[in-house]
Amino acid sequence: MKLIFLGPPGAGKGTIAARLSEDEGIPHISTGDIFRANIRNETELGKKVKAVLDAGDLVPDELTVELVKDRVSQPDAANGFILDGFPRTVPQADALAGFAPVDKVLNFVLEEAEIIRRLSGRRVHKASGRTYHVLFSPPKVEGKDDVTGEELIIRDDDQPDAIKNRLAVYERQTAPLIEYYKSRRLLTDIDSAPKPDHVYAAVREELGLS
Ligand code: ADP
Ligand code: ADP
16 A cells, blocks of 8 residues: 655644554655654754755755655565655656555645644644644643653744745645646545544545455
């Protein structure tokens, strides 16, 4: 099962990808998580991309493609993977078709007002990437990760100005991928408005999983 989760920031791709990955034993490959881990560990890559992520712009295609090419060639991805947040541009999609063609693209659909509500309430456990929402998916103890008890943070790119820019970048650079994959008969829309359990059930049904 080789999948792409497409959709605007905040649509709930990461939340669903984490569950599917755990239940099906295929890796959840989030380019955003990989970049953030590099920033946290102050690697060369991390230093290069920090300002880009903080502003909500896109990391150059060449860099991102190399990263994903390397990741999907790892043994744990041999039987399948979930790409979350990649591809985000047509050149990235063209490159992916050359080294790891996918079976299906799920397009997470959510209206803008709800996207903004989700992004502005998102809280993250930095070390693991575990994601919460202050209203829709709160941690057991306010501001603390359920598993480690450590502080939750607000991502720099979930601040209002960066959110606005990311939505514009999505419309301009990533939304064209909807037509791209539709014309290749790979795309299915998933309504992301319902609660996570419902969205997850719809995804499993679409993938033919019981
Ligand atoms: P979200 O979960 O809000 O959709 P991500 O975690 O996927 O955000 O991405 C965070 C940031 O990482 C993006 O705003 C961008 O700067 C960078 N990034 C992630 N994936 C890509 C990609 N495929 N191409 C270029 N930049 C990317
Ligand atoms: P993406 O990976 O698409 O950027 P996330 O999975 O990080 O999106 O979700 C964005 C925010 O919305 C998080 O705070 C998450 O807890 C919350 N969220 C995710 N799915 C839902 C849902 N179906 N209903 C309400 N809130 C959700």
